[in-house]
Amino acid sequence: MKNVGISRRALLKTAAASSLIVGAPSIVSAGSLKGGPIGQGRAPIADGSMMITEFKNTKIHSYVSPNLTGCVTTHIIETPARLIIVDGQRSVIFGQQIREYAEKLGKPIDRMIVSHLHPDHWFGSYQFRDVPLYSLESTQSEIDALGDYFIEISKPSLGDHVPIEKVVPNKIIADGSSHSVDGVVMEFTHVTDAESDNMLTIFLPEEKVLIAQDMLYNNCHLFCGHGNFEGWQAGLKAMRKDTSYDLVLPGHGENTGSRQAIDDALVYLEFVEAAYAKVDTGDELKAAIMDRYPSYLASSLVDIQNLFLFPKK
Numbered sequence: 001m002k003n004v005g006i007s008r009r010a011l012l013k014t015a016a017a018s019s020l021i022v023g024a025p026s027i028v029s030a031g032s033l034k035g036g037p038i039g040q041g042r043a044p045i046a047d048g049s050m051m052i053t054e055f056k057n058t059k060i061h062s063y064v065s066p067n068l069t070g071c072v073t074t075h076i077i078e079t080p081a082r083l084i085i086v087d088g089q090r091s092v093i094f095g096q097q098i099r100e101y102a103e104k105l106g107k108p109i110d111r112m113i114v115s116h117l118h119p120d121h122w123f124g125s126y127q128f129r130d131v132p133l134y135s136l137e138s139t140q141s142e143i144d145a146l147g148d149y150f151i152e153i154s155k156p157s158l159g160d161h162v163p164i165e166k167v168v169p170n171k172i173i174a175d176g177s178s179h180s181v182d183g184v185v186m187e188f189t190h191v192t193d194a195e196s197d198n199m200l201t202i203f204l205p206e207e208k209v210l211i212a213q214d215m216l217y218n219n220c221h222l223f224c225g226h227g228n229f230e231g232w233q234a235g236l237k238a239m240r241k242d243t244s245y246d247l248v249l250p251g252h253g254e255n256t257g258s259r260q261a262i263d264d265a266l267v268y269l270e271f272v273e274a275a276y277a278k279v280d281t282g283d284e285l286k287a288a289i290m291d292r293y294p295s296y297l298a299s300s301l302v303d304i305q306n307l308f309l310f311p312k313k
């Protein structure tokens, strides 16, 4: 009997490595009823992690970077015949790993979409500079104006992760527009005054997925450098009320439990807004945040945020 047990375990291990693992029952039941995700599993990648969510006709491969660059996500939407990449990482090294992963899927890269100005979402798009690069018009202007500055200030801490030059989006996405690529529909919304002043969210109605990017963080410190507490909270409350999606993909952290992360984010923003009003220095704000959220990842984002909340005079 002992041998049977061992071989069964080996069989299960082989099955897990070679195919998708069926996800949490709630996800499966949602998917089998009326669209939405039907399973989730993981795939190996050198640094960071890769979660694959499977739908009827498509898959979404969600990469989360190591903590070093802030657990930032890139999502590869795999249609029957093409690939769409959402966001390009803070690192050309991790960007290259995603490029190699995408190449192995054996389908042409139709486009990359950059959700907003912050460099953790476009530094690595340097490795995709040969494919059409889409963004909001405001994001295009912001990266064009500030890209070189972001590259210079990032070199001391990130070194080889930083691109040698900026890559400015060359295709425009309009607010309220919808694009169809190989039968997969994407509906775009321009969100203002939240984590960044201009942000893009992408809704996939057939898959019932909201790609929220930095409107939502999961188990990571939220970047509050713009001080748009009220606008961001309003956006999250609207997201919480929205029942059109089964799965929301965050810009930092894992996909799992990301509906719950909306509530967590609202509490976090309320806490930081109140703490910011009380303290005099960035060090005090960081101490208060770390005391309240000791287990959150991406603490380097708190340091960057404080450069903006407490500018040197």
Ligand SMILES: [Zn+2]
Pocket: 072, 118, 120, 121, 214, 251, 252
């Ligand atoms: Zn970010």
